[in-house]
Amino acid sequence: MGGRTKWSRLYAEIAMAWYDLIGSLGVGVIILTYVLLQTARLRSDQLAYSLFNAVGASLILVSLYFSFNLPSFIVEFFWLLISLFGMGKYFYTRDK
Numbered sequence: 001m002g003g004r005t006k007w008s009r010l011y012a013e014i015a016m017a018w019y020d021l022i023g024s025l026g027v028g029v030i031i032l033t034y035v036l037l038q039t040a041r042l043r044s045d046q047l048a049y050s051l052f053n054a055v056g057a058s059l060i061l062v063s064l065y066f067s068f069n070l071p072s073f074i075v076e077f078f079w080l081l082i083s084l085f086g087m088g089k090y091f092y093t094r095d096k
Contacts, residue, residue, distance in 0.1 A: 023063025029056035030079075050086030057083060 004012075016024070033052040036042035042049050057080035064073050 017066070019063045019066040023060050023067075026056045026059025026061075026063065029059065044086075045090070047087065047090045050083045050090060054080055054083035054087065 029052055033042065033049065033056065037044060037049065042052075057076045060076045061073070061080065064076065
């Protein structure tokens with residue numbers, strides 16, 4: 001029967017590359033951050049908000065390095081840039 005079982009074929013169809021898993025984790029981080037914001041468990045002026053967004057965008061960018069998509073890259077690049085700006089703003093205003 002061709003050597004491959006039904007289950008091994010199914011696994012091959014749904015298996016993800018490691019970078020897809022990293023990118024999916026990044027998407028999860030960004031979604032969780034948004035949920036926390038909308039449920040008032042996180043405020044946009046907290047360091048954690050910008051940090052979580054930066055981590056999520058960075059993980060997605062790692063995924064995009066291996067499986068490139070220009071529109072997604074542009075969104076995540078600016079998501080990371082704006083998050084880094086937010087982190088800088090947090091530290092700048094905290095010290096004053």
